[in-house]
Amino acid sequence: MIKNIYIKFSLFALVAISQLQVSCNKALDAPSVEVSSEEVHWQSVSDTKAALIGMYGLMRAAMVDNNAHWMFGEFRSGDFSSYRRQDLNAVINSELNKSYDLLENISTWRRFYAVINAASLFIEKAPQVLEHDSRYTRYNLDLDIAQARAIRAFTYFYMVRVWGDVPLITSSFDNGTFPEFPRTDYRDVLTFAEQELIEAVEVLPFRYGVAPQLYYGTFSSNWQKILFNKISGYAILAHLAAWQGKYLDVAAYTQFIMDNYTEANISYLNNVAPSGTGTAGLAGNYGVFTNNFQFGQIINFSAAYSYGEATASGHIEQLTMARPYINRANPDVYVSKDTITQAFVERNDRRFGVDTVSGLFRENYFKDYNNEIPVFNKIKVIRDGVEDGDYAVFGSNLVFTRLEELTLLRAEALAVLGQNIKAIEMLNVIKAMRFTSSYQVSELQTKPLIDEIFKERRRELMGEGWRFFDLVRWNRIKPVNAKVVELIQKDGIYWPISRSVLRNNKLIKQNTYWN
């Protein structure tokens, strides 16, 4: 009896199990919680927001990976010396083919192409969202795509400065095929970038999310710190032109910036070391490198501590900080005393000089000048800007460009174009801010204007990733440094292309200088 019941029960159970098995293909689905699939993406306004943020995030990652931004622009042939690190010495001395992991890792362009791919994909896919989500407007889409185009153009410009000719790929493919492209002449790449930007700046606004109109639920006081705006677009255009020596264009683009920057809440950093958020300033815990900075940025990549993005790596402080700020005997890189005295010639200079009242050295750029190894402290954002350096993670912004930089770029362009008076005017804007003596028209013969502009750039932009590229432009205008001239002539200004890139795309040829 019991057995019969059991048999019936088990029959029932087995049939039930079998039913389960029939529908089990679906039951077997165990979607990953880590990723979102193609099917569920590009459906809503939050997808475009995340993808937009993703592009900026990837760009930040590409630039700060192994501190590449400073390796490319600041250390190579620059003012910093390596304390002991052999690999940094190799960067400084342009021995970029030495067998250090750092050099191989920096010389791969994959991470920049990730930005380009993400931007291309965004341009292709974001319009889909219009159909799925009514909250996503055409205006919003236009803004987003303009940013994607600007980011892509910026990335190409960034890569051209580093590697010269790079493959120009304007579509994401995104179908599992990865065709090999040869390198495109850098002029064609920049022409493409310029064209994209010219169209993008038409759409890019000065400010995002101006009340009462929110942009992705947030007001401009936040967006002004990170998003590319109209001024950003013109700034990239100006640099694109400057890199190619098209100074007429530079003058035109920078003119627009000078006329309109206030629209984007951008300000000159009048105060070298502000003590609060009220004034726009350069160094210190309220300066342009901190998240406390309450004015508009031009091109800036944030890593705010308050958002959990402050890290021990990917900031110039990782290499420049040491005692007394953090628990480290010596920094990896420092500006030697000789270089400091060579660069900062005026005692009144607020960046580095001597305080006339106390007779002490000003410490806005360098700490403990009296020590053998002064610590470069112009960019020093420990966590969110605290003095306690026990837990050394850094929250500094990567400021690609700011108004002072563009002012000097404009001065450079005008000087090249022979508009000396206007150029001097621009140069003196900076000099006045830093309390150094103005450049006089009478000095044109004794102190060449172009040299003065580049010397000012060296002082003003130290540590911001400009030095090497400035040297290249300067020596293109007039040869001043035999080594750099040689590098320019032999195409040695470009970095070698990493072995992994060469291995995976047989159409890519190594830069001739490194062969």
Added chain:
Amino acid sequence: MIRNVYYYVFLLFYFVSLNEGYCSEWNVLKNSSMFMQQDTVEVLSAQTRAKISTLNKLTLTGDSINLKPVKNNPFISVGSFVTGQASGVYVQTPSAEPGSYQNILVRGLSGVQFSNRDAVNNQATVYVNGVPIGMENSFAYDIQRYDYNRIGPATDYLASLDLSSIESIEIIKDPIRLAELGPLAVNGVVWITTKGGKSGPREISVNGYFGMNTKPAVTPVNGQFENLFRSNFYNKYATADDKLKYPGYLSDSTNMNFYGPSNWKDAYYATASLYTMDVSLRGGSDRANFSFFGSHTKNAVSSDDANLKRYNVVFNVNMLPFSWLTVSSYINARRMERDRNSNLRDRYAEMAYLPDLSTPLSPNKNVYGMYRSLYDRDVVDDNVSNHVNGSLNLSMDILSNLTLSSTFSLDYNEGIRDLFYPGKLMETINYMSTYYGYTQRFIFSNKLAYNYQLNKSNFSAVVGTDYSEDLFRYNFARAYDGPNDYIKLNVVSGDRKKIEYLQPRGGLRVLRYVNKELFNLHSIYGKLGYNYDDILELTSVLRWDGSSSVQRDSRWLFTPSVGAKWNVNKQLDWKDIFDVTAAYSRVGKPVYTSRHAVGPQYDSRMGWSEDPTVSSYFGFSGISRAYSYGWTGYDLGWAYSDKFELALNNSFFNKRISTLISLYQRDDKDQITLTPVAEEFGYTGQYRNGLSVRNRGIDATINAQILPVHENKVGWSTSLNFNWNKNELLTLPDGLTELVEGNRLLRVGESIDKFWLFENTGIYENISEIPTNTNGVRLNNNGVPFEVGDARWKDQNNDNIINDDDKVLKGRYTPQFYGGFNHTLTYKGFDLNLAFTYALGIDALNQRASYRYDFVNNEDKNAIGAIREIFQWQQDVDLEKYPIYNVWSGTNPYRVDQDLFLENASYLKLRSASMGYDLSRITSIKNSIKTLRRAYLYVTANNLFTVTKFTGNDPELVNFNGIYDGYGLPFTKTFTLGLKLDL
């Protein structure tokens, strides 16, 4: 499609068989009155009695381990139980630290194993009483920059089983049996049964041992030694500036912290005690029986106060409520608490934060002792693992030859780790982290077995279905720089309604990581058997497996298997055994990441190489294609393993010698691997099927009774097992012939466990020795000309450039030839057991030596390689062996990827020697305890000697990927005294 057809066939078969069952059952009812009586009759026939399930009903084969001598050893992990005991099983043991991970390989590596996270793809599965023990998912490594240790307690689940509770261990390598077990068993199986219930008089066993692990012999060195070592380089190559920047701790020879006596080892090594105590009980009636086992074990090594405490309970009940129904269940609960090593490297890697490393720990006992006492007092390092597994089985005879059995199995493993490092230990910041993670698996299986005898022919058929769900999850939070060293835990409010819900207190910066993975597997299988008078046996297994980690359109995999066994001795009526088995099977190879099933996907990884976990930008979460992970397309399918085996089982001289020899070939095909693509799309590669690896070899076991056991004579039995294995990469995805991954190269036709190295031929002492090409250009390394003091590397392609093209594949990190050699000698009540293990044709890359010599680059970078542990204040590198290169050279002369650091890691070890005597033979003892069946008193010594050419600490202490980093805690001599009482 095929699957659907199969369903219907299956259901049809089922109904038909049930209907038949009804009918024939009614016939039985009509014809006999036995049925009604069955429920009431007390006396069961022997045949019925035998039906009662026990855990130990499996017939054991030649691949079973002779556990009796093994049980004299204080081993705690499954890997240790089987080392050297079965042919074809190789166990990687990177550290002697109790509870640390081991990797059990059965018949070689089936896939790449470049890092710790790859091990899970190669490791054999351990089944306990038929329940496959889950493995940790390697996804936790995604949030770690270094994979030295997994986050969490990192305690090997397989260290939780108690050797004393085990009745038998068998290594399953037979293709057909693996096919029956399915994809979870694809890498081979270690089949463990615990002591099960037994009908009959109550049996009690008590077992205990006490032992000690002795200190290793080390030659400590101090700053003076280090200074002399470095002066070789400084005198020869240093510039004035380099000399100026000589490390501070070495530059002052009056600094007693470094130049004083180097006696750190007194504080680091201490003789460690280990013990176990267990009791087991079993008994029962014809209708029901049970067994119980409980134990507490402590294992420890003399280094760094590392130890493991374990509690283990096993309970088994078997019932025969009706003659046609058996019920069997068991449950095994374990808990482990582990005190782990205090290595700085592991700590900083876990913290993901490097402090200034310029000054190492002092080798002086006083200074180090202060550090140590601070460490012991203020550090919280709690590692707890809890494990439960069990099963409930119902088996019903629908007919005398038709059985339905249903099993529900559960396996749950959780790990908890609380960590706190005080500020005093690390500059001035403190660190805390908490981890909670688990692996959970449940399996629901049903099978129907049918048996039909026709004359001498026996037909059998089994159909069955298994459904298993694995869930892997972790919650991890870390925080830096808490308010003080007294608050050691981040206690938060768990009330969702409160505003401070989960808010850290005291200005802690808490970073949280959470992840979850699922792996569901559904299998339907059928097994057909034919047996002709025990002379010829034919078996075939057909399976359909569906996995959640495979994309929908290729989710189901059909795998057939077929095998035949010919019992020659039965046919020819020989007394000695002689049988031949030939088998082929195909088994699906599971992957444990659901990401492959998703197809093209988006993730939120916006980090960079040094900080891989950043996932937001300006506080907004951003997502993008998975550029750093790699492209996943729509066309990913199953990988599978094709297994062939030809086995010969013989015995000679009236079974005094028995041999089991098998030739095998195992092709693990179509495995998914990250394949490089042009980097101009931002991806690190794309995932593709197509990596296939062949393992071929011979397993052999020879058992011989050299001198028969005899009361007053010496008896000597010996067992030799060996495996010769060769692996070969058959194909790579998309017809590639080479694939580079970091410092490793895979090349079709070569072994997958080779190193990719420059061939070193010495040093350039003189500028004239450096070759130049016809144009007078000096030999260069990627464009950097060689100088005096650089390493001579062979220019394989004679292009005057030393680059990746000049690296060759050399050495292997799994052995070509390995096994064990075990002896048992008996005389009267005494027995002596010796266990040797050996591995030949195995190499290791001595990274420890490379790091030691490359001190300039390591220290200057303040990188993880610059960490100097306390135990590195000893002579652990053979300084005679290496030339003095220019450490400042841009060619990186002490790079690890050169054969200068490749060493032969072959070894022979006397792993265990034990001697015992059965006290129950003494009549006075026997008389005083009437029920005494055995009272075995024994002493055991482990790790008595090693024969090797390897210059590092121990050739076994090599990481899974063949890198010797000197971090493994050493195997030292262990002595134990134990008593086993059977009452």
